[in-house]
Amino acid sequence: MIENTHERQFELLVKQMTWEADGVLSVSLVHPDGKSLPEWQPGAHIDLTLKGSLVRQYSLCGDPTDESLYRVAVLREQAALGGSEYVHEALRPGHRIHVAGPRNNFALIAAERYVFIAGGIGITPILGMIRLAESAGADWVLWYGGRRRQSMAFLDELESYGDRVNVVPEDQYGRLDLAAILDAPQDGTLIYCCGPEPLLAAVEERTASWPEGSLQVERFKARAVEAPAEGEQGFTVECHRSGRSVDVAAGCSIVDALASAGVRVPTSCRDGICGTCETKVVEGVPDHRDSVLSASEKAKGTCMMVCVSRSRTPRLVLDL
Known part of the structure; x- marks a missing residue:
């Protein structure tokens, strides 16, 4: 499902930092030697190692055709x-920063019409x-909500798209009227939504009657998952390629159990939102x-x- 690009790791130079709104800084990154950067498509993100071992994922929001930045x-x-x-207080132009990716689990699928819904960042x-x-000639509309106009980034760039x-x-018009925006299922229409969890949950509820696959979302934080009523159970992971067998105890993640047995799986967020693992x-x-x-x-x-x-069966065989 996700292009496996976690092996792409390199150091980039912070070229410029710009205030895009109250509390929002954009960071422009270039190769120190002026080389072209790996290509990316809308929806992709990169991992930034900000200090020590602290890694955070950020969506790429520049121009995909500009390979220099x-x-x-x-x-x-x-x-x-x-x-x-760290970004706001310590990172500055001229600093070098470790980057991994790009990786895309929010890719834009070809469609006749799009409804884009964004909340805040x-x-x-x-x-x-x-x-x-726009370049593909598709019909589209954007609904962009935020607490205050001053806190909403990239409004100047969006002005060129008109109505x-x-x-x-929210302080002027209230929250997005999702009932009106998503009033009825529309054939050939895809909905792309990114923002805080309450917005995503509300959009998911409103689109429950839409055709399967109509809604695509990206979360900045993991969605809460209820633990099974019978409690956590241990299970065994078998590594198909190496033949190694690893027991995963209740309360221990698969990736940690594998690491303890000497089997390394690349990770980043460890919250199930980035797709690295x-x-x-x-x-x-x-x-x-x-x-x-x-789903x-x-x-x-x-x-x-x-x-x-985790695993619903006592034995899970993975391609490792």
Whole structure:
């Protein structure tokens, strides 16, 4: 499902940092030697190692046709675990930063019409999608909500698209009217939504009657998953390629159990939202607890995110 690009790791130079809105800084990154950067498509993100071993994922929001530069935008979050604080307080032009990716689990699928819904900093992956939809001649509309106009990033860039863009600051107009935006299922229409969890949950509820696959979402934080009523159970993971067998105890993640046995699986977020640890399933039934795979992908059971997901069967064979 996800292009496996976690092996792409390199050091980039911070070229420029720009205030895009109150509390939102964009960071432009270039190769120190002026080389072209790996190509990317709208919806992709990169991993930034900000200090020590602290890794955070940020959506690319620049121009995909510009191979010389990556741009991300970072919201200053007071309750965050240090990533946004580091960017706003310590990172500066001229610094070098370790990057991995790009990786895309929010790719734009070809469609006749798009409804883009963004909340706050959720506008970042949508920017490139709008460029692509516009260049493809697709019909599209953007509904962009935020607390205040001053806190909503990239409004200047969006002005050029005219009345296809609907900017809805909550302090002026209230919250996005999802009932009106998503009033009835529309054939040939895909909905792309990114933003805080309450917005995503509300959009998911409103689109329950739409055809399967109509809604595509990206989460910045993992969706809460209820633990099974019978409690956690241990199981065995067999590594198909190496032949190694590893017991995964209750309360221990697959990726940690594998690491203890000397089997390394690349990880980043460890919350089931970035897709770095996606692993193919050879046998067994995964207990999916990630926020990356769609319902149909989970039902197929051919891959899983081993940082958070577990097994519904006593034995799980992975392509490792």
